[in-house]
Amino acid sequence: MDRLRQDSLTALGVISGTSMDGIDVSIVTSDGRDAVRFGAGASYPYRDETRAALQALIAQAERAMTEPLVELEAEVTTDHLAAIRRFIAEQHLDPASIDLVGLHGQTVYHRPQQRFTRQLIDGPAIAAALGIATVDRFRHADVEAGGEGAPFAPLYHRALAQGMEQPVMVLNLGGVANVTWIEGEEVIAFDTGPASALLDDFVLRRLGRPYDADGALAASGRIHEDLVAAFMENPFFDRPAPKSLDRNEFHRRAQIVEPLSDADGAATLAAFTVESLVAALRHVPRAPRRWLVGGGGRLNHHLMQRLRTRLGVPVEPVEAAGWDGDALEAQLFAYLAIRSVKSLPLSLPGTTGVPRPLTGGRLNRA
Numbered sequence: 556m557d558r559l560r561q562d563s564l565t566a567l568g569v570i571s572g573t574s575m576d577g578i579d580v581s582i583v584t585s586d587g588r589d590a591v592r593f594g595a596g597a598s599y600p601y602r603d604e605t606r607a608a609l610q611a612l613i614a615q616a617e618r619a620m621t622e623p624l625v626e627l628e629a630e631v632t633t634d635h636l637a638a639i640r641r642f643i644a645e646q647h648l649d650p651a652s653i654d655l656v657g658l659h660g661q662t663v664y665h666r667p668q669q670r671f672t673r674q675l676i677d678g679p680a681i682a683a684a685l686g687i688a689t690v691d692r693f694r695h696a697d698v699e700a701g702g703e704g705a706p707f708a709p710l711y712h713r714a715l716a717q718g719m720e721q722p723v724m725v726l727n728l729g730g731v732a733n734v735t736w737i738e739g740e741e742v743i744a745f746d747t748g749p750a751s752a753l754l755d756d757f758v759l760r761r762l763g764r765p766y767d768a769d770g771a772l773a774a775s776g777r778i779h780e781d782l783v784a785a786f787m788e789n790p791f792f793d794r795p796a797p798k799s800l801d802r803n804e805f806h807r808r809a810q811i812v813e814p815l816s817d818a819d820g821a822a823t824l825a826a827f828t829v830e831s832l833v834a835a836l837r838h839v840p841r842a843p844r845r846w847l848v849g850g851g852g853r854l855n856h857h858l859m860q861r862l863r864t865r866l867g868v869p870v871e872p873v874e875a876a877g878w879d880g881d882a883l884e885a886q887l888f889a890y891l892a893i894r895s896v897k898s899l900p901l902s903l904p905g906t907t908g909v910p911r912p913l914t915g916g917r918l919n920r921a
């Protein structure tokens with residue numbers, strides 16, 4: 556019998572997020588609906604050469620629309636394969652117990668308005684190398700049908716949030732910030748603005764550090780409210796959901812902090828992030844009673860504290876609900892791979908603006 560026809564499937568999920576800090580791998584067993592059991596997660600860095608090549612491409616990311624990028628995709632794929640093999644070994648998994656691998660790949664260019672999205676990953680090559688079926692190209696069908704192609708986390712959040720005090724807002728603080736508002740079966744999701752991308756780039760440029768650890772630099776600075784207000788004038792914040800962002804969309808605008816000191820610049824950029832999250836309340840039917848925060852930005856104490864002050868409701872890391880914040884996105888692509896082989900929707904009108912609930916993903920048999 557075709558093992559992919561079983562009711563419950565076990566899948567690995569693999570993603571490298573927009574901050575390109577590494578490849579996250581996790582494992583989920585699910586029926587593709589509300590029954591979800593997740594295991595450990597782990598993260599493996601790209602080789603320095605791969606990361607440098609990706610960063611060089613991102614600097615002129617529109618090349619991803621026309622160029623095949625064969626070599627770079629092969630490098631990314633090699634690193635993904637190494638990460639998966641290490642995960643299987645470290646977790647003492649029997650490869651024969653894994654039905655499927657969901658491969659998000661590395662987003663290098665996302666322009667839903669032009670019905671274009673590109674994630675570097677060679678799913679067929681990984682299926683052949685592992686002898687396990689893979690699913691890749693999760694966002695393509697959505698974008699082709701006129702959806703935003705992101706965010707895709709909402710259906711997984713909804714599955715995890717069953718039985719919880721609602722409405723609840725799940726916030727992912729990665730490079731870009733995205734939220735999922737959940738009340739019962741109702742789910743609304745959208746990208747809200749920058750999470751850490753602007754702040755990361757700023758501290759890298761100024762201090763040569765990859766990020767503002769714990770938000771210490773931002774906490775020591777003064778917020779220039781006039782610049783925050785200028786940033787918030789962007790019509791994006793008033794646009795109703797669904798909406799999605801490319802990592803670099805606010806970069807030019809963020810240059811308004813260039814005249815500031817390191818600390819004030821960081822404080823002001825962190826305040827941009829917080830205000831763009833407050834603005835998210837314009838686009839949900841009722842204010843959430845609780846915010847659960849995933850992504851690396853939940854470790855930024857300064858951001859979390861400021862969010863609590865501005866939102867006036869509990870803002871907690873997702874661990875408070877028993878979820879694994881480091882592994883959530885990898886679990887997501889395991890869960891979506893399972894939904895994909897069952898032809899269940901991956902996105903809804905309320906999550907990506909796709910005209911009707913839509914499945915997606917490309918199945919690559921081993």
Ligand SMILES: Nc1ncnc2c1ncn2[C@@H]1O[C@H](COP(=O)(O)OP(=O)(O)OP(=O)(O)O)[C@@H](O)[C@H]1O
Nearest residue numbers: 572573574729730731751766768769850851852854
């Ligand atoms: N200790 C810390 N203090 C402050 N910020 C941190 C800390 N650890 C991680 N971060 C932030 O989290 C970011 C990485 O978050 P994450 O791994 O969730 O992003 P991503 O998944 O690559 O992005 P996206 O979700 O947009 O695809 C770092 O770039 C940094 O800004």
Ligand SMILES: CC(=O)N[C@H]1[C@@H]2OC[C@@H](O2)[C@@H](O)[C@@H]1O[C@H](C)C(=O)O
Nearest residue numbers: 573662665705706707708731733884
């Ligand atoms: C195109 C793309 O890769 N988007 C990512 C990115 O990182 C965060 C945010 O921007 C979100 O829209 C999305 O990822 C998550 C996993 C999602 O689709 O839900």
